[in-house]
Amino acid sequence: MTIADPDHSILPFSLIVGQQELQTALQISYVDPGVGVLATGGRGTAKSTTIRSFSRMAYSSLPVTLPIGATEDRVLGGLSVEALLRGEHYRQPGLLEQASESEGRMLYIDEVNLLDDHLVNIILDAASTGVLEVQHDHVDQPSVPVKFALVGSMNPDEGGLRPQLLDRFGLVVTVKPDNDATYRRQVLENVLRFDEEFAKPTSPYLDEQRAMDERTARRLKEARDRRATVRVDWALHACARVAAEFELAGHRGEIMLLRAARALAAVQDSDVINESHILTAAQFALVHRRHSAESGTLVAWSDDDQGRVHQVLDEMDKG
Amino acid sequence: MNQVLDRFLRLVRCLAAAPRLHGVLFVDLDPLLLTAAGRWLADCAQAGGGGRPPVVTLGSWHTDDDLWSSVKFTASGLATGPGLIVETGSEPAPVFLVPDLSTASLAVRRAVVTTAGADTASSQRHGFSAVWQPRARWLAACHREALANLPAHLLDRFPIRCEAGGIVNPDRVSLDAADDEYELAWLGRLLGPPPLTGSPVFTAEALDRIIELTGPAPGMRRDIAFGRLSRALAACHGADTVSVSDVDAGAALLGVVPDAAPERVPDPLTQALEPEPEPAREIPDRRSRTEDMALVDGMEAEPVPLRSGGVPETLGRLEHAGPATAELFPEDRGDALSEPMALREWWHRHAGSHAARGQIIGSQRTKSLRDLAVLPTLLEAAKFRAVRSGGAGGLVIQPSDLRRHRRRPEPAAALVLVLDHSCHRGWDWAPALASYLRWAYTARAVVSLVEFGYRSAPEPLRADRYRARDLLDPRVVASLNREPGSASPLAHAIDLAADELRHLLRRRRSPVREALLLVVTDARGNVPFLDSTRGAVATVVGSRGVADANEAAKAVGQLRGVRAVVLTPDLAPYPHLAFDLAEALGGRVTSPVPFADQRRK
Known part of the structure; x- marks a missing residue:
């Protein structure tokens, strides 16, 4: 049941002010749908608004959303309760399948750090195997392939994520509040103007914003189509060396770094990955994979970290 | 009004x-x-x-x-x-x-x-x-x-x-x-009647004014809510635009005032009643707008006291009228001690026999009949009624339908802390208390605090008592840092502590399994129990205050499951008093510096 058309209550993406890092990460995730994003930051920093607004701009719909109070049957799928009460029985797909079949292949979890542990386990199982096999609640479901990118938002005041779940997010963006008065005024103006226009039966202003969103979506779609043609040969070695420098466990870190850099190159209409793409992607792809993040508490990406990436790339140039 | x-x-x-x-x-x-x-x-x-x-x-x-x-x-x-x-x-x-x-x-x-x-x-x-x-x-x-x-x-x-x-x-x-x-x-x-509604348009000056008034704040929610409040005020009086005066009226309503330019922020309501020209801004129809803010006949808009200056960095320039109102945003303080991870499902405080006694917060699947949630089980079975019985038979309950209650974990441990502030002179009790407080924190113990003998005590002849959900309650920190006074109603305090312990150990639906009574005192009670109950010292006190405290302590000694400790300063002139009290409590004495030698003297 979808009520009161919540799609239309979302601020158009063109009215989002700032949030450049989160916008970049979401663009990467769109261009390479296998790369998920976690937005972490203090209260009132428009993390979820930006993600929903991006989804509506890019996919023309809100993301499939897993609320923190969801029950197992709705996550995994199960018999339709309404049908059962009528004496019928058929299977109702769960959110994991819905996300896998949606255009964005995105499963969005707001307040992901408040999610119950047993739901986290289900998501980890499905995300790691790429297969959903349900045999419970009178359901004997053959293996269904599920492929989705995890996108989440959270306020670290309420605790961190288990390292296993954190690792499932391809990129992590720390959203910081911007106290610049000009920025704040622009945010205020956009939100209050949206309130005003939203209350009107028709709004040329909102039509114009949505037209801008459509142009952005077209541009991103072109980038997605271009992604496969971006050359990765040099960057392959560079990403491996950066991963070695940070002593990352496993290979997910360098793979995500490479995929993010390639997507970024596509967004920027480049046919080859260059240093700046890796430098930008590294802060999102590695911040939660360093040894310092093993406790689940996220340590901010520092200038020193960025300097280490720079140094590795410089040494490669010289070599 | x-x-x-x-x-x-x-x-x-x-x-x-x-x-x-x-x-x-x-x-x-x-x-x-x-x-x-x-x-x-x-x-x-x-x-x-x-x-x-x-x-x-x-x-x-x-x-x-x-x-x-x-x-x-x-x-x-x-x-x-x-x-x-x-x-x-x-x-x-x-x-x-x-x-x-x-x-x-x-x-x-x-x-x-x-x-x-x-x-x-x-x-x-x-x-x-x-x-x-x-x-x-x-x-x-x-x-x-x-x-x-x-x-x-x-x-x-x-x-x-x-x-x-x-x-x-x-x-x-x-x-x-x-x-x-x-x-x-x-x-x-x-x-009164429903207000006018509408969606007036913000002037540029009004937007500037909001930013000016709020200044840096955590996130944007307050700025936006402030803007919407200002718009509501404008809508209430039927305006087409939201002006600076509406923003100022909203600020007054919230008790917000900028610290930098008090001369620019006279009381908006008072000013509106006696309008003065303000050449820099166009504020149309200001008087009528503010008059419209009066809600019903006979209600006068009282001026809101505004003040400026002395705003902590973390508050930005958002300040509120009066010290009480400033406490409306406690989370902005650097030393805010809200409960950590309070929105997550709690960790289990303990397991075992107590687990079935916490408040019910939901239901979950089970394989046993223990703590069965009857209604959720029946509802689960009812979903399949038509399928299982072909629509005609009764309710068939299968093992997969069984549900048990999900319960809120209850505290398994309790700390009853008795603080005698009158003995808190010339020594620092923090190091001595630290290990006990650490235990209370790690055990997620519920905390009851009984205190007396402090300078600002509302009733110096009586002890005060309160219960905190855990050690992070800001009242506990405040209690640990009070100025010492002179009255020492120790007997009343011990009586309150005994009552607390009875409550924790016996009366609650889920009694605690472990209770620590920590009495920080030099045991020189100088207010007899009866005088505490009367609120006045009737005659010469003598040693009655001490004797009454020991008598009250015997009630604690009879309780099972209580670990009693008397923490006494090594400066105490009558160290044997602490030992007498501990003996009556059935506990022991501890001191920052052992003074067994003093006792022998």
Whole structure:
């Protein structure tokens, strides 16, 4: 049941002010749908608004959303309760399948750090195997392939994520509040103007914003189509060396770094990955994979970290 | 007109005028007035057409199963549907009342965080699925002392807060059963007819003014809520634009004042009544607007005391009138001690026999009959009734239908801390207390604190007592740092501590398994027990204060499961007193510096 058309209550993406890092990460995730994003930051920093607004701009719909109070049957799928009460029985797909079949292949979890542990386990199982096999609640479901990118938002005041779940997010963006008065005024103006226009039966202003969103979506779609043609040969070695420098466990870190850099190159209409793409992607792809993040508490990406990436790339140039 | 009441009424009217202003948190408000305000908002919505919205009270008893989905009996059997929190397109937006946010269940708190002011919300429970745009209004209340203990994440959903303690109906004359309705009608009359609604356009100056007034703050919610409040004020008087005067009126309503330029922020209400030219800005029709703010005949807009300066860095330039109002945003303080991770499902405090005694917060699948949740089990079986019996037979319960209660974990440990501030001279008790407090924290112990002998004690001849949910309650920190006084009603304190221990060990639904009584004193009680109860010292005290304390302590010694410790300063001139007290308590004495040698003397 979808009520009161919540799609239309979302601020158009063109009215989002700032949030450049989160916008970049979401663009990467769109261009390479296998790369998920976690937005972490203090209260009132428009993390979820930006993600929903991006989804509506890019996919023309809100993301499939897993609320923190969801029950197992709705996550995994199960018999339709309404049908059962009528004496019928058929299977109702769960959110994991819905996300896998949606255009964005995105499963969005707001307040992901408040999610119950047993739901986290289900998501980890499905995300790691790429297969959903349900045999419970009178359901004997053959293996269904599920492929989705995890996108989440959270306020670290309420605790961190288990390292296993954190690792499932391809990129992590720390959203910081911007106290610049000009920025704040622009945010205020956009939100209050949206309130005003939203209350009107028709709004040329909102039509114009949505037209801008459509142009952005077209541009991103072109980038997605271009992604496969971006050359990765040099960057392959560079990403491996950066991963070695940070002593990352496993290979997910360098793979995500490479995929993010390639997507970024596509967004920027480049046919080859260059240093700046890796430098930008590294802060999102590695911040939660360093040894310092093993406790689940996220340590901010520092200038020193960025300097280490720079140094590795410089040494490669010289070599 | 009482200033507090005036602000309360205006804010409620603003809620009716501005749909996007999703809620207000009132501090120390009488819950009955919250109900009245909710009813009035529902009346306003009904008067605007579209039916009367439901007014739903949410409290400590609500679980996720109540809020997000429902299974109801119908003429044809059972039907699934939306829970209390879910908004349907066919009904007007509900009004949610939370009479005490501090005692609201975890499910309610999480619902507030995920839906209040959100652009979308989603419910996915027990086969029910819904996505909607939340339009509900939230009216919440909270006691001042509990405010600082609430999670910042939850408080952030209420950027508009208002002091509302002490609102009383001056015409209230009787205490009969009809009083509640009388109060509701009284407030309804004060709130008056529904306000004008609309969506006035902001002037550039008004936007600048909001930014100027709020300054740096955590996130943007307060700026936006402030803007919406200003717009509601403009809408109430039928304006097409939101001007600087509306913003200033909103600031006055919230008690906000900029610290940098007090000369630019005269009392907006007073100024509006005696308008002065302001060449830099165009403020049309200022007088009439402010007059329109008067809610009903006879109500005068009282000036709000504004002050400036001395604002902590973390507050930015957002300051509130008076020290009490400044405490409305405790989460901004650098030393704020809200409960950590308070919105997550709790860790188990203990397991075993006590696990089946906590408050019920939901149900979950089970394979045994222990602590069976009968109704959820029956409902689970009922879903399959038609399938299992072909639609004609009775209810068939299979093992897979069994559900047991999910219960809120109860504290397994308790710390009863008795602080004698009169002995806190010339020594630092923090190092000596540290190991006990650390234990209380790691054991997630519930804390009862009994204190006396401090300079600002409201009744020096008596001990005070309060219960804190855990050690992080800001009152505990305050208690540990009081100035010493002279009176020492130790006997009264021990009596209170014994009562606390009885409560914790026997009377609660889930008694604690381990209780630590820590008495920090030099044991020189100088107020006899009877004098404490009378509130006056009648005759020469002599040693009666000490004797009464030891007598009261014997009651503790009879309790099982209590570990008693007397922590006494090594400066105590009569060290044997502490040993006598410990003996009566059935405990032991500890001191920062062992003074066994002194005792032998």
